[in-house]
Amino acid sequence: MKLHSIDTGFFKLDGGAMFGVVPKSIWQKTNTADDKNLCTWATRLLLIEDSNRLTLVDTALGDKQDDKFFSHYFLHGDDSLDKSLKKLGFQRDDITDVILTHLHFDHCGGAIIREGDRLSPAFKNAHFWSNEKHWNWATNPNPREKASFLKENILPIQESGQLNFIAEENPVFDKHIKMRFANGHTESMMLPQITYKDKTILYMADLLPSVGHIPIAYVMSYDVRPLVTMQERQDYWKEIVDGEYILFLEHDPVYECCTLQYTEKGIRLKDTFKLADI
Template identity: 60%
Template structure:
């Protein structure tokens, strides 16, 4: 098995929205905001070679939205999803499985491209994996999340006949999933068995290294108190199993290990994923 970090660029989100009730005097030390109170965040995916399968976890924002849409989020950086996949030696046609942790636009946007004015799946030979309950949730969104579930990201996948819902038993020999409901309904966190190590792709449960402390919960979460309990469960498991957490949105640090401290569970080491493996 080989694991590649796939960088798809950066974007900006409001610091207050990303850190919830945590005061700015605390969070700005970790991720300084610009004059508009916007902080820079990564859109970090994974590409896993496992036998005859090439598994992509999340797809970033993509590039098919309007100029007006992008003006809200200021995407930037030289890397893109397809450039990063090509850099490690693969083409879109090589991907066999696309795992979508959830359907917010910054996680699923790259799953669909616009070609000749038509929307189609980016990875034509892949199965697109989602959760059935989350898919239904996204098709009838609540007002809080409606702006994050875009029909141009979801419709083409459903119409492609490539969509499958994750069964109770994982279809992957070295990949399992934790389902969480605090951020959105039934978000899937991939748990990867890699060379006698356990890796958890934390998606939006713990989007960055700064979000490890329990009260540091995004204002975007639909059930923030549940997020805190789900975080506690994942963090306790990570410490007990010496797990590596992979951060999807941290603009600097790809991953971290954890330890118990007098202040609770905190980061032990953080940096590039390859240096922690």
């Protein structure tokens, strides 16, 4: 098995929204904001190369929305999904599986492309993986999340016949990967847990957007159940430290991976490093 970090560029979101009740005077020490109070975030994906399977975790924002939509998010950077795949000798049609941690647009927008008047899967040979609870949540969106669950990102996956569900009661994807779940950010977000070189790697999705979010109370305003997120973090953080897990960070603008440790102030950052250094 080989793991590859896939860089697809950067986007911007409001710093206050990303840190909830935490004052800017505190969060700006780790995540600098521009003059519009926007912070830069990565759209970093994980590619898992194993035997006859090539699995991509999440797909970033894609490029099919109009200019007005993208004007809110200030996409920038030289990297793209296609460029990053090409550097590794792959292309989209080589992907056999796409795990979607959840269906917010910045995690699944790249799953679907626009071909003329048609919306089609960007990975024509892939099985797409979600779970039934989250799929139903996303296709019948609540008012708070409706702007993040875009039907053009979601429904064409099902219409293609390529959609599959992972059951929470049997979350094993293959012998190296199983799904963990979190319900504070959104219903039934999936966190792939990977056994790699005798280590445990946990793909954090939006449970931990960046190393600046490690303190338990640093919860995003986007989370639908912030108190649940805090409890999940408390439980996961202890397991992560005790198990010496490596965390893969999807949105941190600088760091790909990190580890955590116990300190006098609670659980905090231990080390940061690149996935390739494992």
